[in-house]
Amino acid sequence: MPGEERELEVLHANASDEAKDVLKRVMELENRHLYENQPRVVRDVVNIIKEVVK
Amino acid sequence: MKLISLQLHNFRQFYGTTPKLSFASGDRNVTVFHGVNGAGKTALLNAFTWALYGDFTRGFKLEEQLANRRALREASDGSYVEVWVELQFKHSQKNYLLRKKARVHKGADGSPEQPVVEEIELQFRDESGELKTEENYAEAIGRILPEDLHTYFFFDGERIERLAQPSSEEQADLSRAAKKLMRIEILERAERDLEKARAELQGELRGVGTSQTDELLRLRASDDSELKKLNFRRDEAMRNIDELKVQKHAVEERLRDVEQVRELQEEREQLVQRDLRLNTEQSSNRAELITEVGKDGYFVFLQQPVNQFRALLDQLRSRGELPAGIKRQFVDDLLDRSTCVCGRPLEPNSEPWKCVHSFRERAGLADVEEAAIRLSGQTDEVAERATAFWERVSRIREKSRQIREERAHIENKLDQIGEQILHAPGEQGPALERRLNEIVEGLRGQEHELYSIGKDIRRKEEEIGEIDSRLEKEETRDARHRIAKRRVSIARETKTLVENMRAVFERKFRHDITEKMKRLFRDVTVVPYTPYISEDYKIQLLDDTTDSLLPVATSQGESQILALCFIASVIEETKEYNKRRDALPGPDSSALPVVMDSPFGSLDPAHRRQVASFLPKVASQVVTMVTETQYRGEVADALQGRIGRAYVMTYNTPRDGVKEVSTSIEGHSYPLVKKSSGDYEFTEIQEVRNA
Numbered sequence: 001m002p003g004e005e006r007e008l009e010v011l012h013a014n015a016s017d018e019a020k021d022v023l024k025r026v027m028e029l030e031n032r033h034l035y036e037n038q039p040r041v042v043r044d045v046v047n048i049i050k051e052v053v054k
Numbered sequence: 055m056k057l058i059s060l061q062l063h064n065f066r067q068f069y070g071t072t073p074k075l076s077f078a079s080g081d082r083n084v085t086v087f088h089g090v091n092g093a094g095k096t097a098l099l100n101a102f103t104w105a106l107y108g109d110f111t112r113g114f115k116l117e118e119q120l121a122n123r124r125a126l127r128e129a130s131d132g133s134y135v136e137v138w139v140e141l142q143f144k145h146s147q148k149n150y151l152l153r154k155k156a157r158v159h160k161g162a163d164g165s166p167e168q169p170v171v172e173e174i175e176l177q178f179r180d181e182s183g184e185l186k187t188e189e190n191y192a193e194a195i196g197r198i199l200p201e202d203l204h205t206y207f208f209f210d211g212e213r214i215e216r217l218a219q220p221s222s223e224e225q226a227d228l229s230r231a232a233k234k235l236m237r238i239e240i241l242e243r244a245e246r247d248l249e250k251a252r253a254e255l256q257g258e259l260r261g262v263g264t265s266q267t268d269e270l271l272r273l274r275a276s277d278d279s280e281l282k283k284l285n286f287r288r289d290e291a292m293r294n295i296d297e298l299k300v301q302k303h304a305v306e307e308r309l310r311d312v313e314q315v316r317e318l319q320e321e322r323e324q325l326v327q328r329d330l331r332l333n334t335e336q337s338s339n340r341a342e343l344i345t346e347v348g349k350d351g352y353f354v355f356l357q358q359p360v361n362q363f364r365a366l367l368d369q370l371r372s373r374g375e376l377p378a379g380i381k382r383q384f385v386d387d388l389l390d391r392s393t394c395v396c397g398r399p400l401e402p403n404s405e406p407w408k409c410v411h412s413f414r415e416r417a418g419l420a421d422v423e424e425a426a427i428r429l430s431g432q433t434d435e436v437a438e439r440a441t442a443f444w445e446r447v448s449r450i451r452e453k454s455r456q457i458r459e460e461r462a463h464i465e466n467k468l469d470q471i472g473e474q475i476l477h478a479p480g481e482q483g484p485a486l487e488r489r490l491n492e493i494v495e496g497l498r499g500q501e502h503e504l505y506s507i508g509k510d511i512r513r514k515e516e517e518i519g520e521i522d523s524r525l526e527k528e529e530t531r532d533a534r535h536r537i538a539k540r541r542v543s544i545a546r547e548t549k550t551l552v553e554n555m556r557a558v559f560e561r562k563f564r565h566d567i568t569e570k571m572k573r574l575f576r577d578v579t580v581v582p583y584t585p586y587i588s589e590d591y592k593i594q595l596l597d598d599t600t601d602s603l604l605p606v607a608t609s610q611g612e613s614q615i616l617a618l619c620f621i622a623s624v625i626e627e628t629k630e631y632n633k634r635r636d637a638l639p640g641p642d643s644s645a646l647p648v649v650m651d652s653p654f655g656s657l658d659p660a661h662r663r664q665v666a667s668f669l670p671k672v673a674s675q676v677v678t679m680v681t682e683t684q685y686r687g688e689v690a691d692a693l694q695g696r697i698g699r700a701y702v703m704t705y706n707t708p709r710d711g712v713k714e715v716s717t718s719i720e721g722h723s724y725p726l727v728k729k730s731s732g733d734y735e736f737t738e739i740q741e742v743r744n745a
Contacts, residue, residue: 004561004562007558008555011551016547023548026548030240031240041243045247053540
């Protein structure tokens with residue numbers, strides 16, 4: 001559906017570079033831990049944001 | 055997930071070990087199991103769900119009946135029957151072997167107890183061919199085909215309409231399952247974790263505290279302004295002083311021109327010059343005193359230990375311990391030789407011996423004496439330097455006293471001269487003197503003002519210095535505050551981004567599935583209805599003939615078709631989605647098999663044909679268990695050319711008088727029902743030749 005693809009494009013275009021960077025890294029992290037339920041994932045998300053926003 | 059084979063042992067109707075049941079794939083991807091009711095078709099389906107998920111389908115009978123009855127009958131009371139299922143499958147280039155084994159104990163009364171699972175093992179061969187065991191088999195299977203999705207891929211066809219008419223709980227399951235398949239769940243996880251991370255970062259932001267920079271800058275500006283005013287006042291005072299000095303000088307010059315007071319004025323000027331010189335001398339005298347105290351002042355404090363040392367030395371001398379006068383080695387030599395220096399023999403313990411021996415004690419003080427001599431020299435020097443220091447200080451202080459006296463004298467003299475001029479004959483001299491006094495008074499006032507302003511300026515500069523130092527610290531805090539605030543903002547922005555992405559993906563998924571369902575439903579049925587998936591994942595049929603698209607009541611057959619269309623659409627969409635570039639990370643769903651028991655039960659012949667025709671095209675593998683009535687005719691025709699493997703399940707019954715039934719497949723006859731050789735029922739499976 002081009003409409004939805006366009007919507008995703010717009011979402012990405014309007015996001016800040018930092019948010020896009022965080023999104024990419026968080027998705028990689030979530031994929032690694034997709035089948036686990038570990039509270040440390042949140043800790044890692046915090047660290048990702050801290051690394052991106054220094 | 056590609057199914058390779060299944061093997062059962064004492065599982066429900068299947069006595070002993072079945073042959074390895076291989077599954078078809080590729081172009082001919084359908085595997086058919088033929089059997090009569092009760093032959094174990096549903097048991098076969100449940101062998102999959104039990105091995106993979108420890109679960110049974112809704113229609114499956116009690117779990118205690120897991121073990122084969124014949125095997126239980128043959129086991130002695132109190133012993134047990136071993137039940138196992140082995141499933142081979144391939145996923146992501148790896149060959150897996152899942153083995154699940156349980157024991158069913160036979161009670162004292164001969165009835166079976168609850169099965170006890172003994173072993174669950176999931177082994178795989180990796181790319182190098184090495185055999186490995188998954189440590190957490192449930193997690194590994196979850197990665198391959200998540201548990202909450204299994205009811206869509208391993209299902210009982212007679213109850214499948216429930217998938218199309220789900221309860222609210224089942225709708226939630228369906229929604230969750232769809233999200234997992236489409237990998238939308240990962241976005242939900244990211245959304246949740248980003249929100250938690252944002253809350254944590256918000257806490258850190260609070261910890262950094264609020265900035266005081268603005269308040270400090272306000273204070274700084276206020277102090278700057280006050281300092282500016284003080285500097286202005288200082289400059290003004292200095293200008294006034296300069297002006298008054300000029301005026302003073304002019305008045306003094308004019309006083310020199312007045313005959314009656316000239317001499318007094320000249321004398322006064324000389325005295326002022328002298329006072330200035332004395333003032334300079336006094337300053338240098340003070341500086342000299344400071345230098346002296348700094349250089350040699352500490353000798354004053356050494357006087358007491360020097361005195362103590364001298365007193366100690368005097369005591370030693372008065373006791374005759376100093377000087378020691380004799381070396382211990384010399385005394386020892388005399389005692390060794392047993393002869394005194396005077397030639398008298400030194401017999402041990404004789405009087406001469408005792409006398410010489412007593413010298414040894416005194417001889418021990420020789421080292422003390424040496425140290426005393428050395429220290430005496432140094433203490434003498436300390437005493438001399440202290441004395442010299444006091445002499446110099448006294449001289450400086452005396453000079454200071456003389457200067458002070460002379461200046462006091464000059465001051466008196468100047469006062470007298472002032473008085474004399476004021477009362478001198480003529481008008482000009484006294485008038486000028488009064489003017490001079492006014493100027494001098496003004497000068498003193500201005501100098502006092504200047505001094506006071508100078509103090510205020512120094513205090514203000516100190517305050518500004520302190521504010522600057524606090525500002526520097528605040529800047530560091532502000533930088534931390536800015537970063538902490540930005541982090542919270544980025545966490546919030548990323549979460550919103552994920553939230554919006556999820557909404558787009560979900561909408562897209564529902565739209566795509568609905569479109570696929572519409573197409574399939576149109577192909578299969580003749581009714582003028584359109585399938586629709588609501589936001590809460592309820593599958594409905596809408597009447598296409600009216601503008602308002604009213605929901606229509608669905609028959610059992612239509613519900614089954616809807617459910618099958620939904621499953622087929624999900625599989626198709628998942629496969630397409632898996633290939634797409636923008637796919638989210640998640641389970642590999644490029645190959646999805648469908649294992650279904652009696653899927654054509656409630657369908658009329660036309661619908662059976664259509665369903666049988668489209669399912670093998672959509673799913674990567676189809677495994678179906680059918681009765682002869684379900685299979686013969688339309689289904690068999692539709693599956694023509696798609697069947698890769700077929701099996702016949704022969705049901706052995708202990709009942710007398712039952713008519714044996716057989717079926718003919720590919721020109722060969724296979725028994726479906728047989729008389730059991732014993733008084734127990736069981737099922738045997740054999741593969742159809744040339745299926």
